[in-house]
Amino acid sequence: MSKICILGSGITGLSVAYYLKKYHPTAELIILEDLKSSGGVIASNEFGDCTVEWGPRGVRPKGNGQLVLEMVEDLGLWDELVFADDKAKKRYLYHDNKLQILPHSLFSFLRSPYLGLILKAFLKDLKAEKVEDDETIAEFVDRHFGEDLRRLFFDSMVSGIWAGDISKMSISATLPFLKKLEARKGSIIKSMFGYKPASVDAKAYPKEITSKALFSFKNGVQTLVNKLKEEFSDSIVYETNVKSINFEASSLVCENGISYHYDSLISTIPAYKLSAFVTDQMAKELNAINYSPVGVLNFQFQKSQLNFDGFGFLVPSKEKSVVLGMVANSNTFPIHGSKGFHVNTVMLGGARYTFAKLKTMDLENETKLFLAKVFGKEIKIDKQELRLLEKAIPQYEKGHLDRVKRIENTSPTNLIILGNYMYGVSIIDIVTKSKECAKSIQ
Numbered sequence: 001m002s003k004i005c006i007l008g009s010g011i012t013g014l015s016v017a018y019y020l021k022k023y024h025p026t027a028e029l030i031i032l033e034d035l036k037s038s039g040g041v042i043a044s045n046e047f048g049d050c051t052v053e054w055g056p057r058g059v060r061p062k063g064n065g066q067l068v069l070e071m072v073e074d075l076g077l078w079d080e081l082v083f084a085d086d087k088a089k090k091r092y093l094y095h096d097n098k099l100q101i102l103p104h105s106l107f108s109f110l111r112s113p114y115l116g117l118i119l120k121a122f123l124k125d126l127k128a129e130k131v132e133d134d135e136t137i138a139e140f141v142d143r144h145f146g147e148d149l150r151r152l153f154f155d156s157m158v159s160g161i162w163a164g165d166i167s168k169m170s171i172s173a174t175l176p177f178l179k180k181l182e183a184r185k186g187s188i189i190k191s192m193f194g195y196k197p198a199s200v201d202a203k204a205y206p207k208e209i210t211s212k213a214l215f216s217f218k219n220g221v222q223t224l225v226n227k228l229k230e231e232f233s234d235s236i237v238y239e240t241n242v243k244s245i246n247f248e249a250s251s252l253v254c255e256n257g258i259s260y261h262y263d264s265l266i267s268t269i270p271a272y273k274l275s276a277f278v279t280d281q282m283a284k285e286l287n288a289i290n291y292s293p294v295g296v297l298n299f300q301f302q303k304s305q306l307n308f309d310g311f312g313f314l315v316p317s318k319e320k321s322v323v324l325g326m327v328a329n330s331n332t333f334p335i336h337g338s339k340g341f342h343v344n345t346v347m348l349g350g351a352r353y354t355f356a357k358l359k360t361m362d363l364e365n366e367t368k369l370f371l372a373k374v375f376g377k378e379i380k381i382d383k384q385e386l387r388l389l390e391k392a393i394p395q396y397e398k399g400h401l402d403r404v405k406r407i408e409n410t411s412p413t414n415l416i417i418l419g420n421y422m423y424g425v426s427i428i429d430i431v432t433k434s435k436e437c438a439k440s441i442q
């Protein structure tokens with residue numbers, strides 16, 4: 001029977017443990033966690049009589065999202081699931097002093113104020129050529145669709161999803177789907193015709209489910225973590241900080257003096273933490289992965305205060321605001337609100353700010369003033385809380401995939417490196433890679 005040691009019990013550590021148990025039921029698992037609890041950045045809380053998220057707030061049920069759904073079903077959590085309300089399909093951009101709705105259907109596309117801009121961008125794309133090398137998302141989008149579309153849509157998408165800087169992030173690592181389409185015919189639009197997405201290594205769920213924008217749980221995303229934690233309660237050792245790892249002897253020693261031997265070691269801790277245990281060459285690569293800081297402000301207000309109907313809005317960086325966007329949580333998952341209150345989240349900061357700078361700013365007040373500008377009136381907030389995450393989201397900068405290869409090539413043979421800085425930041429990417437990894441272990 002092999003002994004597998006996992007460092008970290010965020011969603012990466014827990015999901016790889018889940019698949020190891022499935023594919024290697026006799027393997028002995030030990031999960032070492034630095035803190036008193038599991039889940040990493042995933043944290044859902046009661047907030048007055050509402051529910052809020054401090055980390056991820058949902059998973060797309062489409063494509064590889066079905067892998068997560070399958071895990072949810074297998075864990076007996078199906079009845080805890082909630083799907084995004086279809087009414088919250090509308091997404092907005094805030095720029096030039098107003099909220100503009102993004103096209104979400106053919107009808108809204110035809111009536112969109114962005115129609116001219118989108119058609120112009122499509123025409124440009126039809127003439128685009130293939131480029132093999134990696135580029136920044138900005139370079140790629142400028143070649144295919146032009147600067148106007150980049151400044152509005154792609155810029156705000158990159159700050160909204162990755163809290164990232166479009167002029168630094170890698171197209172191949174962050175939006176591999178676009179790069180794949182380009183490799184077919186040059187033009188993204190032309191390549192979309194007849195393109196068949198890769199098959200999913202999971203049960204296929206019906207369209208009523210996969211057509212929903214997102215899923216979460218009645219009590220938030222942490223429900224998934226809590227269940228996985230329960231499954232592995234005998235394997236997780238909390239408050240255990242690794243002091244040193246001897247890769248040749250396949251053993252590690254913790255600060256408390258306890259040592260562990262293993263056959264395989266899987267690291268799911270952040271890059272800047274793993275770097276303390278590896279060769280200088282590998283540490284250099286790991287430390288070169290930047291993480292952006294994010295402020296998460298959750299706030300609750302009376303429903304009568306605001307009549308906003310969408311999922312939320314994003315703010316392009318040309319607006320020069322510290323606000324990256326707002327998610328109207330209880331529009332998306334009404335169960336997370338209450339009879340009288342809405343609960344929303346504003347994301348702040350991102351790659352254009354340092355953590356030190358964010359700490360000096362009055363982010364609550366900046367948010368209050370910004371929302372007053374967006375909605376044309378001050379919203380009276382009944383309850384709010386701000387949390388600052390110093391290294392919230394790893395940035396896949398240009399050349400990231402080459403860096404990942406160099407990390408893999410310099411890694412000791414009995415070390416497997418997972419975590420959100422390697423193969424994808426989203427829960428879907430993490431679960432997909434965890435399954436692949438557990439299946440491939442001998």
Ligand SMILES: Cc1cc2nc3c(=O)[nH]c(=O)nc-3n(C[C@H](O)[C@H](O)[C@H](O)COP(=O)(O)OP(=O)(O)OC[C@H]3O[C@@H](n4cnc5c(N)ncnc54)[C@H](O)[C@@H]3O)c2cc1C
Nearest residue numbers: 008010011012033034040041055056057058420425426427
């Ligand atoms: C604000 C925010 C919003 C997000 N929204 C979404 C979303 O809506 N949808 C989505 O799919 N994704 C979202 N993401 C991304 C996703 O949530 C993360 O990428 C993912 O949860 C990271 O999981 P992880 O296990 O790789 O890392 P982490 O969550 O960082 O977990 C790492 C674990 O390792 C432990 N650890 C650290 N050092 C050591 C050590 N030396 N020894 C032992 N243990 C250690 C930590 O305590 C932690 O438990 C969001 C992320 C953030 C920050």
